[in-house]
Amino acid sequence: MTEKIRIGNVEVWALLDMIPPPYAPDDFFPTIPLEAWEMYRRDVLDEDGNLQLYYGCFAIRSQGKLIMADTGMGPGPHPERGNGRGDLINQIRREGLASDKVDYVVHTHLHADHVGWNVTAEGKATFPRARYLVPRADWEYFTQPQILETVPAMDRSVLPLKDLGVMDLVEGEHQITSEVSTIPTPGHTPGHLNVLISSQGQKGVVVGDLIQSVVQVMEPGWGSRADIDPRKAWETRIAMVERIEGEGMVMAAGHFNTGAHFGRIVRVDGRRYWQVESPQA
Numbered sequence: 001m002t003e004k005i006r007i008g009n010v011e012v013w014a015l016l017d018m019i020p021p022p023y024a025p026d027d028f029f030p031t032i033p034l035e036a037w038e039m040y041r042r043d044v045l046d047e048d049g050n051l052q053l054y055y056g057c058f059a060i061r062s063q064g065k066l067i068m069a070d071t072g073m074g075p076g077p078h079p080e081r082g083n084g085r086g087d088l089i090n091q092i093r094r095e096g097l098a099s100d101k102v103d104y105v106v107h108t109h110l111h112a113d114h115v116g117w118n119v120t121a122e123g124k125a126t127f128p129r130a131r132y133l134v135p136r137a138d139w140e141y142f143t144q145p146q147i148l149e150t151v152p153a154m155d156r157s158v159l160p161l162k163d164l165g166v167m168d169l170v171e172g173e174h175q176i177t178s179e180v181s182t183i184p185t186p187g188h189t190p191g192h193l194n195v196l197i198s199s200q201g202q203k204g205v206v207v208g209d210l211i212q213s214v215v216q217v218m219e220p221g222w223g224s225r226a227d228i229d230p231r232k233a234w235e236t237r238i239a240m241v242e243r244i245e246g247e248g249m250v251m252a253a254g255h256f257n258t259g260a261h262f263g264r265i266v267r268v269d270g271r272r273y274w275q276v277e278s279p280q281a
Ligand SMILES: [Zn+2]
Pocket: 111, 113, 114, 209, 255
């Protein structure tokens, strides 16, 4: 099923790379007691009461440029994720897109499930014509020797970008096209960024792991175990959820369910809800 929307003149595709094993909710959100999940059990958890994430990425076409926002978990198999295998390259083809037509790869951050398809098994750039845009503060954090040795994905999928000469470090607000730019959204990782889209008066945002589960639309104060700086992530998430709702942005969330990657944050009777955006061909 094609999951594609338009934001003004910009086209955005959701592309699923892999479905990892589900988590117990109090494992993934260790500070949230199980009782607090009760009211979200039906809408957020699966039939076994577990939290199912999806590893999705986005392709964005703006002003003739093709931009990948994140590159999934990679080909695998991934023993630390139930031996799952990534499917992104097939998904790209299925949508009539082509890896060698990608102009930019922009990383929301450098965790393993966002950089996996950067480099081929032969050590070449998977997107041979692309500049890879890497958040500077993430590069500086994850290349510290004591951090680097705990993150195998850096060795495999990020460090080669520098040697291949295809990497540009970005910081602050970085314009990719006149319709697509980055903004810093630190906390989940030090350099975490969101990708903003603005065209013909319409706005959208790729939130990366600022929001990993739909429950955080309703409860933006809830942070997962993956947030490196929980306090900062909390502040950033509260502010962005308010902005996304206030400006009526279309939000694109890679870890949300297939069929529900695009939506808007709406308020009914004082409570926030996730309103899925219908696909547009
Ligand atoms: Zn992630």
